[in-house]
Amino acid sequence: MMEINGTGKERNSLKQELIRNAVNDEDILTDVNIIQLVSFMLEDGEYGVDILAVHEILRYPEITRLPNTPDYIKGVINLRGNVIPVVDVRIQFGMPSGEITDLTRIIVIETNEKLVGLLVDSVYQVVRLPNSHIDPPSEMIEGISQEYINGIGRLKDRLIVILNLSNILFLHQDDDQ
């Protein structure tokens, strides 16, 4: 799907750029069981999504409101001719909706063969994390439903909540209708 639009290349270069940034930050580079995350901020928390699912990262574009959808669906955007939904992750996680700033980004991810935009406060960096540093989701995360979380990554003094992408958009679909 995405290769079709010729975005494969863009995606690679994006990834490389992000990786380059990350290299300076991290010392763990060799472990086979490493996952790479794109981390982003919501309120004061740091969250991560698997880099392999990330299609691209956009500045805040013009969003068309989608009526008759749950409130966490911010609307749809035009991504080079593709109409893709944008999820306001803050609302999805039960936080108050945030302001749109210069740092606001949309992370376009691919899940269940669909493209979905995640509206986040800012994109922070690419993190390399050994699997051993990931704990299963616990009760620790306040307010966020367990089903959205795959695990919690520990990185020095940081905690990164790793999201379960397939549930972000589609979990509650039946309730909404």
Added chain:
Amino acid sequence: MTFTLGEYQDIFLEEADEQLQELNQNLLELEKDRSNLDIINNIFRAAHSLKSSAAFVGLNDLSDLAHKMENLLQGIRDRTLDVSDEIIEIIFKCFDEISSVIETVASGEKPTQDLNWLIQDIQAISDKSSAASGGKERRGKTAAVEHGVPKTVLEPQDRKRIRDALDAGQSCTEVILFIDESAQMKWIKAQLILSNIARIGTIVKTIPSADMLSDDDMNNVFKIILLTDNTVDDIRKACDVDQVYRIDVRTIGMTKKEDKLVLTFGEPEVFIVEERRTAAPPELPQELPAAEEAAEPKEEAIEAVFESEEDDEEEEKVEVDKFISHRGTDRTEQDKKKLAALKSVKVSIDKLDLLLNNVGELVIANSGFYKLYDEMRKINIDKTVINEFKNRMEQMSRIAKDLQTGIMKTRMVQIGQVFSRFNRLVRDLSKEFGKRVELVVRGEETELDKKVIDSIGEPLMHLIRNAIDHGIEPPPDRKRLGKSDIAKVTLNAYQGGNQIIVEVSDDGRGLNTEMIKRKALERGYITTDMMSSMDTADLYNIIFTPGFSTADKITDISGRGVGMNVVKETVSELNGSVNIETEAGMGTRFVLSFPLTLAIIPAIMTKVSKEMYAVPLSDVIETIKISQNDITTIEGHEVINLRGEILSLLRLTNFVGIQSDHDIYKKIPVVVVGFGNRKIGLIVDYLEGKQEIVIKSLEQNYRTVEGLAGASILGDGSICLILDVSSMINKVIMDQDKLTRFDRAKIAEVGESKYEKVDEAGAKPKETKVPDKKEDLLKVGDAIDLEARSGRTESAGTAVKEKPLQARTEVRPAAKADAPATPRVQAEPAPAVSATKAAVSEARRSDVEIKKQVREALDDFRSELRDTVKSTIYSGGPSDHMISSLEIKKEDLSEFQVVANIGATNAAESLSKILDKRIDLSIPDVTVQPVEQIPKYLGAIESVYMGVMMPVVGDIRGTLLLILNEDIGFELVDTLFGTKTREMRDLTEDGESALKEITNIVGSSVINVIAEKANTVIKPGLPTIVHDYMQSIIDSILVMHNMVNDYAVVMDTTFYFEGDQIIGHLLYLPEAESLKIIIDKLRVNAGAD
């Protein structure tokens, strides 16, 4: 998990489809021309291709069947078998089974069809035929033997043993032994062979099992799988026992595939040991292996794949000689085919969609340049540069558009391939029903979008079934009716405008409307009330209701009431529509129309607040503007009375959950949308015009959203959502269904109560809006301004008031004399009335007293008018011959006269509002006229008039005719537009639409009165203009109504400007039948009062 045949599934399905079509086509031809060897060759080839490709993907049963077919055909080809009905029938059956297997596979399920019975049937036929033709036993036997080959099924422990042995360096061999069927005590032979073989190797397994092999009635074919170090020749020797006529030996090897060790079977070596082998046909060694491979279960399927891979040139999807590998024969023909095939390339529809999508982007991106160009012009840059930029930009946009149309065209497929499938259906059905039916196909080369082509098959099938089952009479009936005993079902396709029309017609008995009515009532789909308000089109539409059927008994072909519903649903899904034309005794025609392309649709762009929504034009009936006052709220539901019809309203702002920013004092734009036979008015904030949009689905990346049909990307890159009219209508209907019966009755009253209150309403100072209205009217084009009807000025009404007194005496003689030119009466405005009028026209300053005065005056007028007219009529009817010719009594006309008076008054009021002038009118003259006298009766025959005809449909049919003197017509147009058409004497399109509009408004006011008083449902149709001599105008009407009577009832009234200048005549010509209905209804209502 869906069933799949692996990566070659798509290719297989595609090819199988082609082969099946070829097979089908040829079979039908074969039936007609049984001796044609070419056809048999074609069938043979198709069966052969099918056999190979089925084996290729592991559909072994299918391959088996195809193989049997091939054998049968071989017999025909060699002229050892004759083409009998039986053979054709069985080949058709094979064809059906194969299709059904392929369909199952295509739908992603594992085929479970049992093909054995067919294989046996074929066997029986070829046995019988060969027995009959003598000396062909051999062939029959061969086939029987092949059939008897048991399948190799290896248990896991067997497989492990084989693997271990292979690892240890032994070789594994499978031996298939064929013992002569006539041999006695086969089991002894089997035991003998087994013991021989046991000496040279280890027996892993026998198939059937060793126990079975010692049974007396064992099969004549069995398999041994053994592990041995000896050579094939040794094995053969071991097996060479008396009455074993054939030994197949093949080695079993081992390969690694996807981490799993898989046993593979090598090419068998065939030893024909019995002396009769000399009689074996030469192709035997070639044919048998294929059959056996095919007969093996899964493991061997893999082998088939690998073996065939070398000659697989199909990977590129380029159509190169698809499996027509007719070993060694027909070489030249094959080459020819190759050449022809290479000219076309198969491309998957996904790739085309993708291209189309990208081109769409290109077009949109290109429109960005236009904006840039505008910017550039504002800045001070060298003009030549800007011009060059513009040239290039335009060139690019042209190329992009060409590209777009080009790609769109590649999606188009000729409909012929769909049509050709039905030959078979028609053949089968006509046999089944004992009817003789010929399928006539036209317009096969008409091209439709691939998506339509893919889904049109089913609806067409249902329509054809319906035609043959219900439409076409049995041959004796046809003969009696003087019809040709071969009935015709015609499929036709052609392009009309930007629609593609596909028609299915038959020359049968036509739809039985009485039956439909009866059944619909019986089943409770409609009530008698509803029925009275239905026109024929509505009635025909009942047959699309799910579960509706007129059939008394259910056959397996029809009668369940599913088919027609499928037709409707499928066609709607493709944004198309179905129309039915039928003539009793002559036949029925179903007309399906589809948009030229599905990718791009025209839509009306609407806006609420800042959000843009598109309504597909195919769902839009009209756009109108209404004022807040027109809206009535009942139990929270907003409705308006649109030309006598109650129309539910839905505020788009509510539907999409947004605040309207529309100025409540302005006119409200309403898009009247329809789906099926329901319609609603969609209130929007702004109308933004028509636009072509490309539909993009929301499901692709999200899911279906209630009320939205998709999204579209506009020229500036922004997204506009497309409304799903059907779901919105359903929502409104669901809401309404919650209302009680009582509430609904109240809704039904709205129109009436409104009408009763009109005097009051008229007394309110609504005149302030008059100037607005004129603008709206002209701006909105086909919009109907409701206010023209509901809001009345007193001017006309009061002007009429004085007339009766003078009119009474004058009307009577005129009517009696039946003079060609009836003297018209003009009321002279009385001083009192003028005063009222003056007060009204300065409505802002009007005080309560004047209003009251006006109301009283009007009330007086009403009763007076009624009395006057009644007495007029009773004291001497207008025409005497009406009783004999039309059976309409004089008294009957009097009732009609009353209604006509009120109608004419309303019409005058409307007209006065539009023209913002005072209008006077004559008392309507209700007469019965000989048809040929009508032109003369109306005016000068030699003068040119403008006649605007508005058909009146519904329970009461007729025509409303506004006849204007040519000069007046131009003058009216000029007054409204401020143009000078009068000098040019040429009625422009704008002029035409203005006149139609006037007629629409004036006519509606008359129709509404009739509808109300007669308590029936009638609707105005679309007006048409005839600009010609009076005779031509009247002729047009006569033609339109197909009038057969010599006399017509004419209601004629004349309108005058202030200065006594005649504006024109308003005529209402009800059809004779309808007039009776009106009169009956009026009587009933009068009685009820």
